Amino acid sequence: MKNKKPLWVMALSLFSATMLFLHEPFASQKEEAVAKAVAEYLVAGRAVIAKNQALINDASKGDKGFTPAVYEAQVFEELSRKGVDMKAQSAGDPVGKALIAVHESAMEAVADAQPQINEAGKGFKGFIPAVYGARTGDKFYKKSGIRLKQTSIKFRGDYNRPDEFEETVLKKFESGWEKGKPYSEATTAGGRKVVRHMLPIYIAKPCLTCHGDPAGELDIAGRPKEGYKEGDLRGAISVTVPIR
């Protein structure tokens, strides 16, 4: 007897191979879109905190008026300049759902920080973009299962330490990488299929008070400045989205 598979078996295996082939890129494209949106949200939120840093650190004021509602208006404005309309997001699609959840997390982080922000007679209060980012990331992970963090080769906070993957990508960003271009890869983490996404972040004017010149001088947080110049690569936002 000839070892020939019936036609329907061949057709079926061809069909499943095609489905597998088609399915994989589509699946990771959706997760990649989610990761991209979440990273961009965090950059916008961090910029809002940086722009309000002088107000937050104003020792002469008690109530700063930097409420979640004020934060919301400013972050929506910041995002709309990047073409993201937060008011149009729907929980019915994965990107909208993630954006709504990350925004809720950030709103909670700003709400939780109110006593800290409104403390009178105190200058530096420790509510800075990095702290905002870490608290938002923790809350967002609990809501979504998506990991969101900021990281840097020159990390100050141990919780921002890059893992092996992040270190490799940060080094890519440092050597001739197109400015602002993110990096995405479908890979595994902790035995799960994930999309990992990194968005490089750069030093802007408001960052210089703490991260600028002269290197080694203590910033208002009492930490040595790195001596960065405006436009220098500071690190990245890193997002890990499980593929379901």
Ligand code: HEC
């Ligand atoms: C008020 C001072 C201050 C300002 C302003 C500030 N940072 Fe930071 N930044 C810090 C401190 C302090 C840490 C370390 C946080 C910790 O240890 O918890 C940090 C941490 C970071 C990290 C995480 C990596 C690390 O070193 O742990 C990144 C990325 C970062 N800052 C980028 C920026 C950018 C970009 C801006 C401007 C948008 C900015 N920072 C503005 C003080 C500041």
